[in-house]
Amino acid sequence: MTQKIIKFPLQLTDSESTKRNSLVLDGYSVIEKCIQNTEEKGMLYLEESVLLLVLEGSASLTFGKQTYTVAKNQLTLLKKARVYEYEKKGNSNNKNIYHELLIVLKDDLIKSFLTTTEKIIPKETNGEIGNGVHSMTECLIIFTESIDPYFNDKPEMYSGQLRLKLKEMLYHLGIGNQSLFQELTQLREPVKTEIQDVMEQNFFSPITLTDFAYISGRSLSSFKRDFQNIYNMPPATWIRKKRLEKAKEILETTQLPISEICFSLGFENVSHFSRIFKEYHGNTPNFYRAK
Structure with a gap:
């Protein structure tokens, strides 16, 4: 579970x-x-x-x-x-x-x-x-x-x-x-890692942009600059988009309760999750669960 x-x-x-x-x-x-x-x-x-x-x-x-x-x-x-x-x-x-x-x-x-x-x-x-x-x-x-x-x-x-x-x-x-x-x-000497790998492995995690920068071996400013060059959008926008797409996939392929999906993808409030989910996908989480 x-x-x-x-x-x-x-x-x-x-x-x-x-x-x-x-x-x-x-x-x-x-x-x-x-x-x-x-x-x-x-x-x-x-x-x-x-x-x-x-x-x-x-x-x-x-x-x-x-x-x-x-x-x-x-x-x-x-x-x-x-x-x-x-x-x-x-x-x-x-x-x-x-x-x-x-x-x-x-x-x-x-x-x-x-x-x-x-x-x-x-x-x-x-x-x-x-x-x-x-x-x-x-x-x-x-x-x-x-x-x-x-x-x-x-x-x-x-x-x-x-x-x-x-x-x-x-x-x-x-x-x-x-x-x-x-x-x-080597714990105090983070190795520079491909940003794509860092983001795909951790986008669902409830961590800050500073943490993402640390994992990738970059300063926060360097991380934001490199991210923008790769994805052509700010990190926060990309993270929310990926989490909402993953939420829709889980709703359509599993029977996990909406609250568990919300928390497992790093959202801390179910009502906020439901609201931004509807704004992004056009329908509520319950719509995709019923479907």
């Missing part, structure tokens, strides 16, 4: 079957633990880059045309300003439990680590499984176990301790996996 896009880390999934805990540093959550025993599907917009560590069960992720699965004791790096579709499944051999850690990687954390750390020489480089999925080293597994007692403030973790634990984790990543560590070091 299509769901409204969740923003992370500011907005979290919350249900009776889901237990989430946070470790907070400088006023924002840096590590989230999720344990649940029901399957879950949704769409996640990342406001910061995040490491996903799966400790039990599996998570399937889709970005653009790429889909990959992260299984038990595996991890992947999810980059900020992107929307991922996800499906979480528990381990049928362990009461259908799904267990994950989400570790937020703010730019200042990466910068501080790289500027204050001696050169790291990876000892193991065979942890990549494919499509950006990596095996967790024994040291990383032990790290996840070492922070578990600190959730729910039992015992209390001081900010200095948490900074040290995050630095410890980055050391484990650097020493244990060369390709993943290279991904981390």
